[in-house]
Amino acid sequence: MNTPIAIIGSGMAGLSAAHALTAAGLCVQLFDKSRGSGGRMSSKRSEVGDLDLGAQYFTARDRHFVDIVQQWQENGWLAEWKPALYQSQGGQLNLSPDTQLRYTGVPRMSALTRNLLGELPATFACRITEVFRGEQHWHLVDAAGQSHGPFSKVIVAVPAPQASVLLSAAPKLAASVASVVMEPVWAVVLAFAKPLDTPVEGCFVQDSPLDWLARNRSKPGRASRPDSWVLHASSAWSRQHIDLPPEAVIEQLRCAFAELIGCAVPEADFSLAHRWLYARPAHAHQWGALADADLGLYVCGDWCLSGRVEGAWLSGQEAARRLLEHREHNS
Ligand code: FAD
Ligand code: NAI
Numbered sequence: 001m002n003t004p005i006a007i008i009g010s011g012m013a014g015l016s017a018a019h020a021l022t023a024a025g026l027c028v029q030l031f032d033k034s035r036g037s038g039g040r041m042s043s044k045r046s047e048v049g050d051l052d053l054g055a056q057y058f059t060a061r062d063r064h065f066v067d068i069v070q071q072w073q074e075n076g077w078l079a080e081w082k083p084a085l086y087q088s089q090g091g092q093l094n095l096s097p098d099t100q101l102r103y104t105g106v107p108r109m110s111a112l113t114r115n116l117l118g119e120l121p122a123t124f125a126c127r128i129t130e131v132f133r134g135e136q137h138w139h140l141v142d143a144a145g146q147s148h149g150p151f152s153k154v155i156v157a158v159p160a161p162q163a164s165v166l167l168s169a170a171p172k173l174a175a176s177v178a179s180v181v182m183e184p185v186w187a188v189v190l191a192f193a194k195p196l197d198t199p200v201e202g203c204f205v206q207d208s209p210l211d212w213l214a215r216n217r218s219k220p221g222r223a224s225r226p227d228s229w230v231l232h233a234s235s236a237w238s239r240q241h242i243d244l245p246p247e248a249v250i251e252q253l254r255c256a257f258a259e260l261i262g263c264a265v266p267e268a269d270f271s272l273a274h275r276w277l278y279a280r281p282a283h284a285h286q287w288g289a290l291a292d293a294d295l296g297l298y299v300c301g302d303w304c305l306s307g308r309v310e311g312a313w314l315s316g317q318e319a320a321r322r323l324l325e326h327r328e329h330n331s
Helices: 012-023 063-074 110-117 160-164 171-178 235-240 246-261 309-329
Strands: 005-008 028-031 043-046 049-052 078-080 085-089 092-095 103-105 128-133 138-142 147-151 153-156 182-192 202-205 210-215 227-233 270-281 290-292 297-299
Touching: 005 012, 005 128, 005 138, 005 147, 012 028, 012 110, 012 309, 028 147, 043 270, 049 227, 063 078, 063 309, 103 110, 138 153, 153 309, 160 171, 160 270, 171 290, 171 297, 182 235, 182 246, 210 246, 227 235, 227 246, 235 270, 246 270, 290 309, 297 309
Parallel strands: 005 028, 005 153, 085 202, 153 297
Antiparallel strands: 043 049, 078 103, 085 092, 128 138, 138 147, 182 227, 182 270, 202 210, 210 227, 290 297
């Protein structure tokens, strides 16, 4: 049996790389610090149903991604989401229909990544703190001090600020990754026992602390009650209010929501706030993936490309492609 490849991070990028490598007959072992897979595409279970706190939907523009999205749709892992879309600018709320295809996991965003995880070997609740190379193989150390290995190669598939500290074996690679800035986003959920009296189901927002809001029950497969909403603050507002207590974030974003939605907004019957420290790259890159191929260390993630779900998938594919190419040249 071949020595497995370690993949740190089981978000879309890590899962994409894992699929490409297992399809080529290689063994992988995934590690994630969270209790489950999905990363920024994960969903939170709550008393008001499953909530997509991170990625809300995704689009597919690259030909290969379009093909795989079609397969996932045929498998029943995702569906098209066709919200009544609005935009709010300068306090004016206007219908903003378009013909863009948008997809979401059903019945929650994390259903997609959970299906992609399938039977792949994975260790959860395991934060990797060190990645080092012995004479022949790679080894990982987790936050509890436990060692994992040996591995033939390592793919680091986590947000850039979390990746750079794992790359001390390849200082040049670490320096490139450390140059990537990622922006935070505060996400708030508000749920109302009595549905709000508005036709809005999704809204792109400008000139407000918010930059996006979505009505959960408009997404495919979600229960219709209570009427829960996900609000995302802009990165600028989130950065300025990064250490605000969650209750204060909820109150400020609730006020911003009430101001723009154009109907009465009572006190929410349920609310929560979640802070994403590394939500999106400040700038898009065209790296595909980064690597020190001779060493056997690869890095991927949405921040290597567009900072979107599609970018994460493409980056994972690129890391796997480069690994397989190098392996072939050296065999
Ligand atoms: P991640 O999903 O972040 O996966 C990285 C994984 O690595 C995580 O599971 C994490 O737990 C794990 N990890 C990190 N460090 C370690 C460590 N040391 N040891 C072990 N595990 C570790 N994209 C869209 O296309 N459409 C949207 O509408 C959209 N909205 C978004 C809204 C928000 C609020 C956020 C936060 C993101 C949004 N995105 C959206 C972006 C999208 O979610 C990401 O592009 C994509 O999910 C990134 O996948 P990834 O695999 O690169 O990283
Ligand atoms: P998309 O094509 O739906 O949207 C891209 C951007 O175009 C939107 O952000 C919006 O500004 C604008 N737009 C699109 N349709 C519009 C309409 N009908 N009316 C008004 N404006 C419209 O999706 P794409 O390119 O796949 O981007 C994914 C989404 O994920 C974007 O909304 C992006 O902002 C969001 N995202 C959010 C992150 C976060 O941390 N909050 C991180 C990464 C992506």
